[in-house]
Amino acid sequence: MGITLEGATGTWEYVIGLEVHAQIISNSKLFSGASTEFGSEPNSQVSPVDAGMPGMLPVINLACIEQAVKTGLAINGEINLTSVFDRKNYFYPDLPQGYQISQFKQPVVTGGHIDIELEDGTQKRIGVERLHVEQDAGKSLHDQDPNASYVDLNRSGVGLMEIVSDPDMRSPEEAAAYVRKLRTIVRYAETCDGNMQEGSMRVDANVSVRKAGEEFGTRCEIKNLNSVRYMQRAIEFEAMRQIDVLEAGGKIDQQTRLFDVAKNETRSMRSKEEAHDYRYFPDPDLLPLRFEQAWVDEIAAGMPELPDAKMARFMKEFGLSAYDADVLVAEQENAHFYEHVAEGRDKKLAANWVISELFGQLNKAGKTVEDSPVSAEALGELIDLITDDTISGRIAKDVFADMFESGKAAGVIVEEKGLKQVTDTGAIEAVIDEVMAREPEKLAEYRGGKDKLFGFFIGQVMKASGGKANPKAVNELLKTKLQG
């Protein structure tokens, strides 16, 4: 469901397409043997190939291509058995060869789609135009010296997947859902760690606006957005800017723009405007990349279960709601944790505990399941105590809070605090007798036909038992006793 924008001249609609650069998980770079590790001494992870030294030649790291194929399969793309590496020529200090090796006319993956979950619970399919493999550039630091920029080539040559969507998104929220879903997918496929802070995923947003039903307008590309939140803000700002221009009778120039987070505005990137003519041509240092369908089939066979499939399974086999299933699969670790808890137990009960109790506490504590103080085994044990009537669900919440705090096992806490549920009918009858003796007036009213007071007696009995009385037993015994 798209969001519309009210302008002075009518209602406008967002048109958004995204290009996501996802860093491939690999040990060494796309065309050299230097390490891809993040954050090291400047230029320490650089081979002469990555530094564009004279006479140096690229040799492809096939593991990177395997990752691209995996990702292509994960986004339902078509894997091209022949693809070609091209040179994209432009000058920039962090581009030591004077060109980036990329794929232009024949990418390794064409087509595909990603289904996103919208807030109203419906799904929307976003088309993917292509996925191609290319080299990352180095990094320029501008704040070390007032008159100079410093260049570190450690990132130079690291393998990237550029995933280009169709212009199918109609709101910043849809764009955000797309990026999050893509991130989930690549993390499941283990082809990119999706770490936006470290720049493992960067987004270029192509934004235009149009009046509903009209042709697409001229778009602007906002470069290098490295958080979903900033991306949303940038898109919003850019759309408003375009509407202002258009409504004032102006026209949009196709431009590359930059989002200034501090000023919350986009502005034109001068350097990119000049370098428009990239003079792509097939890299003569590399032959066309060809592989067999059998290799693709082998990769497909080894694919892990992906989020969509997992979600469908959770709904169909476990009977979970779409909402719960979606929450659980968003992070593979979460889904994994849940499945561990749910194994051999009531699936819905497990889902409730994981989502409302565990995630709730983790959120508050700013933790993830990976550093959760309550392990899947420990949570499972707690759920078992509920299921076998050792404790009530209400008591269990207190026990869980204690577990989260102390790291102790549920059984230990129940034992220590004497929280075991009372199921002994004699003991419960004694409590009921005590309550009935204490409340003769209420008893008379009840017996006089005021049925509603049943709840009052339940509450009193539970309270008197310190919450430990088995609610089912209380219910049954109370009914007969009150009757007299």
Added chain:
Amino acid sequence: MTDLTDLSIAQARDLLAKGDLSSKELTQAQVTSMEGKRELNAFITETPDKALEMAEASDTRRAKGETGKLEGIPVAIKDLFCTKDVLTTAGSHILDGFRPFYESSVTTNMFREGAVMLGKTNLDEFAMGSGNLTSYYGGAINPWRAKGDNRNLVPGGSSGGSASAVAGRMALGATGTDTGGSIRQPAAFTGIVGLKPTYGRCSRWGIVAFASSLDQAGPMTRSVRDSAIMLGAMAGHDPKDSTSADIAVPDFEEGLNGGVKGLTIGIPKEYRVDGMPEEIETLWQQGIKWLEEQGARTVEISLPHTKYALPAYYIVAPAEASSNLARYDGVKFGLRVESDDLTEMYEKTRAEGFGAEVKRRVLIGTYVLSAGYYDAYYLQAQKVRTRIADDFKQAWQQVDAILTPATPSAAFSADDPPSDPLAMYLNDVFTVPVNLAGLPGISVPAGLTGDGLPMGLQVIGKAFDEATVLRIGQSLEDAAGFDARPEGY
């Protein structure tokens, strides 16, 4: 003993093996010659200390019974090969002071086989030229002079310094690189043998790139046998070069004397170009006769797209060069002309660092790749290239090798070379098709012009069939009995 600078590699190898000669003596003789002939400007960098050190190390290895294919043989290295810690210039101002921290694969192979490096030879800037006239370090001079004429002649290009060093008896052999004729044309101009191997035979790793899909390293020597020996030491599959062929390197010397009996040699009718001197035509006919006399059959063949080879080359090579030379930007190595503005720094550095011919080609290459022109120029040229390669494939149905002149003329004056770039480009008319098709080709000295200048014949072979090319080259060498030597110096 004969003059040590006159020895062929094969002769030196035998003397070294017998213990009649040490590499140190042999190397010292070349060093003396090199230092005595500086007016030929064959070397950009002389490395006599390194040479003598390497020679000594070789003699030590030999004493221990360890000998490689080029054990103890002093050679010169075209200054397009990156040599560890030794200034590497590509003949360009823009690589000022560049000392690589790595060694090219070809020189690594040669050094592993015992070769001794005398120095880095002069060349056209970034290997772009046919006369050695575009070097930032001034052109190398051809040791040959025309009869009764004192003018300096060009040694050809781009491997002109290597040609001059080998013809001028300063090195027993030298490496060259050949993108459109840069080994074969200077070899023909200086009366030596030059072999461009099949594309992919020698690794390109560590050789400053001119046009990646065309560049190929090869030997320049004073005999066909020496080229066979040297190629054996240079060649080999290199996992660092994606276009290096994973094909066994045969013993090229073996079968060198097998003769041409039973071979069918193609004579392409399109290689008779307008304005070609009578002497070249006569030499070609002579070559045909020599091969026939030795039992080969010659047939006229057609390579119909030959005339399009040069124009296709002058799109493909500059296009690739425009991109390959983008890394010379004043940031990582070489020359920088300072400016506060980055773009201005780039523009000034490259304006000052590149010479006129390099600029011309970079600009042409930039133009033909730019938006709107790619299909009409680059794509069309690559299609024509397919046609040219197909012409050769067609020919191989019928013939084992092809015989042509190496160049359309003998060496020209260094003082008044053709001023029109197009006229200069015509020098490579017979050599360029071979590069476009990736085939092996050899230039063998076969005769003298009336002015007493050497002329060469070219043998073109099937891909990776350098053995046949060398065998035919040997037959031509035997028949020609070319023993003239430069009198100029």
Added chain:
Amino acid sequence: MSLDKATVARISRLARIATTEEEQERLAGELGGILAWVEQLGEVDTDGVEPMTSVVEMLLKSREDVVSDGGIADDVVRNAPKSAHGFFVVPKVVE
């Protein structure tokens, strides 16, 4: 094909080679001449002809995904006209 000065100026900008007006004038003639000459390629019938991608018929080589290079920061910057603290140094880039 003749080239005008503006085109020469544009491509020299793209190629990051400073050219003076006089040079542009001269280059317009030279480059125009070369382009006019190469345009004879248009005569060749290339319908259905694949552009050359590689003169040798072989499969693309690949490498193993192992770290085998790097750790040579000093070498990497040792030829640089300007470097500091292990970085290459360039005129300030303003964006």
